[in-house]
Amino acid sequence: MESPKIPLIVLMTDFGNDPYSGIVIGRILQINPLVKVSTLTNHVNPHDIRHGAFILLKSYKYFPLNTIFLVVVDPGVGSSRRAIAAQIDNYYFIGPDNGIFSPIIADKEYSSVVELRIPENASYTFHGRDVFAPAAAKLSQSYSLKDLGPTSTLKASLDFFWDPSSSTGEAIFIDHFGNIITNIPNSINLKYNKEYYLRTPRTTIKLTLVRSYFEGSGTKPILLVSSFETLEIGLRNGKAIDLVDISPGDRIQFCRVE
Amino acid sequence: MESPKIPLIVLMTDFGNDPYSGIVIGRILQINPLVKVSTLTNHVNPHDIRHGAFILLKSYKYFPLNTIFLVVVDPGVGSSRRAIAAQIDNYYFIGPDNGIFSPIIADKEYSSVVELRIPENASYTFHGRDVFAPAAAKLSQSYSLKDLGPTSTLKASLDFFWDPSSSTGEAIFIDHFGNIITNIPNSINLKYNKEYYLRTPRTTIKLTLVRSYFEGSGTKPILLVSSFETLEIGLRNGKAIDLVDISPGDRIQFCRVE
Amino acid sequence: MESPKIPLIVLMTDFGNDPYSGIVIGRILQINPLVKVSTLTNHVNPHDIRHGAFILLKSYKYFPLNTIFLVVVDPGVGSSRRAIAAQIDNYYFIGPDNGIFSPIIADKEYSSVVELRIPENASYTFHGRDVFAPAAAKLSQSYSLKDLGPTSTLKASLDFFWDPSSSTGEAIFIDHFGNIITNIPNSINLKYNKEYYLRTPRTTIKLTLVRSYFEGSGTKPILLVSSFETLEIGLRNGKAIDLVDISPGDRIQFCRVE
Numbered sequence A, B, C: 001m002e003s004p005k006i007p008l009i010v011l012m013t014d015f016g017n018d019p020y021s022g023i024v025i026g027r028i029l030q031i032n033p034l035v036k037v038s039t040l041t042n043h044v045n046p047h048d049i050r051h052g053a054f055i056l057l058k059s060y061k062y063f064p065l066n067t068i069f070l071v072v073v074d075p076g077v078g079s080s081r082r083a084i085a086a087q088i089d090n091y092y093f094i095g096p097d098n099g100i101f102s103p104i105i106a107d108k109e110y111s112s113v114v115e116l117r118i119p120e121n122a123s124y125t126f127h128g129r130d131v132f133a134p135a136a137a138k139l140s141q142s143y144s145l146k147d148l149g150p151t152s153t154l155k156a157s158l159d160f161f162w163d164p165s166s167s168t169g170e171a172i173f174i175d176h177f178g179n180i181i182t183n184i185p186n187s188i189n190l191k192y193n194k195e196y197y198l199r200t201p202r203t204t205i206k207l208t209l210v211r212s213y214f215e216g217s218g219t220k221p222i223l224l225v226s227s228f229e230t231l232e233i234g235l236r237n238g239k240a241i242d243l244v245d246i247s248p249g250d251r252i253q254f255c256r257v258e
Helices: A020-031 A049-062 A129-139 B021-029 B049-062 B127-139 C019-031 C049-062 C127-139
Strands: A006-014 A036-041 A066-073 A082-087 A090-098 A109-113 A168-174 A182-185 A193-201 A204-209 A222-225 A229-235 A249-256 B008-013 B036-041 B068-072 B082-087 B091-096 B111-117 B167-173 B178-184 B195-199 B204-208 B222-225 B230-234 B251-256 C008-013 C036-042 C070-074 C083-088 C092-094 C111-115 C168-174 C178-183 C196-199 C204-208 C224-227 C230-233 C251-256
Touching: A006 A049, A006 A129, A006 B021, A020 A036, A020 A129, A020 C008, A020 C036, A020 C049, A036 B021, A036 B251, A049 A066, A049 A168, A049 B021, A066 A129, A066 C036, A082 A129, A090 A129, A129 A249, A168 A229, A182 A249, A182 B195, A204 A222, A204 C196, A249 C224, B008 B021, B021 B036, B021 B127, B036 B049, B036 C019, B049 B068, B049 B167, B049 C019, B068 B127, B111 C049, B127 C251, B167 C092, B178 B251, B204 B222, C008 C019, C008 C049, C008 C127, C019 C036, C019 C070, C019 C127, C036 C049, C036 C224, C049 C070, C049 C168, C070 C127, C092 C127, C168 C230, C178 C251, C204 C224
Parallel strands: A006 A036, A006 A066, A066 A090, B008 B036, B008 B068, B068 B091, C008 C036, C008 C070, C070 C092
Antiparallel strands: A082 A090, A082 A109, A168 A182, A168 A249, A182 A229, A193 A204, A193 A249, A222 A229, B082 B091, B082 B111, B167 B178, B167 B251, B178 B230, B195 B204, B195 B251, B222 B230, C083 C092, C083 C111, C168 C178, C168 C251, C178 C230, C196 C204, C196 C251, C224 C230
16 A cells, blocks of 8 residues: 555544534644644534444545544543554544444454553543544654554444344434434345335334435435435435434334335 | 636535535545645535525635535435536536526626536435535546536526615525624615614514624614625624514515605 | 744634635635635634633644634624734734733733734624735735734733632533533642532532543533643533533632542
């Protein structure tokens, strides 16, 4: 693999609108004023590692090779949870070892993990600024992964529920448009304009699979293939979540109508 | 016109806090790692083409010549609405042909439009990532507009209501400070510290025109010239919208007090 | 001091999700297309100069030397409040003279202030775009501070309340995670796992000082040293503000349990 010519660091955090992500960027630029910094999102639901893990898993491949992802969804900051840096195929990931990277590493050909040293003067509450930002900045310079700490492996793991035999997955998150994003994979046997059932703990709903929001009626929720290539419940010009009783984490069984 | 020396792509979307705009930026940098990417806003009201059209119309001239605006306010994504790229005077615009660019093109001297080809494997729900981002990235490299697709014209159009004979315009949006922004142009006959009436479907209010928020009392709404050079209803240190019964889309007649 | 090699302008505003900060960035890049622009936050509470002053005071040192901070928390825009640019130690600050910079300048070795000229055609409601952005852009080029206007001093001042004799400070803001950030300095005599009292106008609470959120029970608020090196009230995996009756501006007395 060539070394990156235009190093890029991409932030994903649950900092929301607070200045914390701005401070992380400042700290990076203090060390490497030449690096490009971009943001995937600062609005992972607070402390919601699963939400962050799903977004990262489904997004990282749309970034340039050698992108360094700096991830701070870190309810265990200051505890004994480890801080790690990993190379997975041709991408780099820096953040807490709390499971957020485990879905990405699961099936990858090549991965290499190091444990980051925590500087003595690091804040107990802001490793984004004091641990991860310096590590990402150094990696964007001439440092290699092994310069950042001793070789290790991921300890924490996290799985999205998916049972192929019963076609049961889970609701992952609700987006800004009120769409309900699941992890049920886009099966090749799906047919557009056909009806399917979704069974959840509290309800069963019948939905027509359509290509685009525009094909919905605006009064009935519709089933779509999301841009993450999983099933999604949407509503034309409205919020599906207002009409459907599903919450993130709910099991969802996908059933064909006979 | 010279070719851009520092190509700049500027996003305007209704993606809110979701990771979708971060993914669009990733896709751009995958194709052109050298381009600068900035954001006008990701908080156009969801699906509100008129809100987006107004912001873009009133903002684009504050960006460098040759800026490429990548616009995703796109309720019709995946339908037969076309995807276009346009050069209008010395700026470029890429997005859906749903009217969002029509106020800008209306009176301009020079414009050129091409219809973007939709790649076969494009998602039906995320043309921002799969159609507009690659087009913007290519345009920021050595591609010309004509390399992106066949010459065309804008089909969809959108007008802000303005009747000069009755001085009637419309409320466009409410900003973060609770100011009510209208499209009523700043007439040269306006006098500061004079009272004017605004008539709406549900109410008539008398307002004093002042230069700055600071001149208000804090208890009575005031009339100002907005930074968009249109009339705006504000409130010193407060939210005018809490005191005035006006909604986006309402017709507003401006009347001089005799 | 050397001239900056990679000029960096950092925005801090209360513009929230509105396009105003995007427009400010456009205006900067119109003048200096080569400058790097980053954002500390656009979510200072609207018109809350104290909130902005605290964030800036506690954040600026994490940015590269020679960073130019462009600050727009400006309820007095268009009034007689002055617009200024300052060099304080090795950082630059541009914005309204409303007190927002005074805590930074208070104890610094070197500072130099100029009053910005207001261009005749500047909007009365948007100096961020028409006054501060051009000044920041010029400063990022070859202009020196003195090229921007006549030498002056800060007029407005702002203090955070802190009485060392009674150990009484104030609550400054509530962050995105519901943590309550105070300005009570991290005393060297504090001991982890010890209990302390906080007395406020309406309540007295007993809190155990812990290093990290993770050490809390999740049902009782905890006392921590914030990343700003002041005392903070937090809650493991929850929002302290939901359990504690404290508002920004409240006086808070820190007491040792005998």
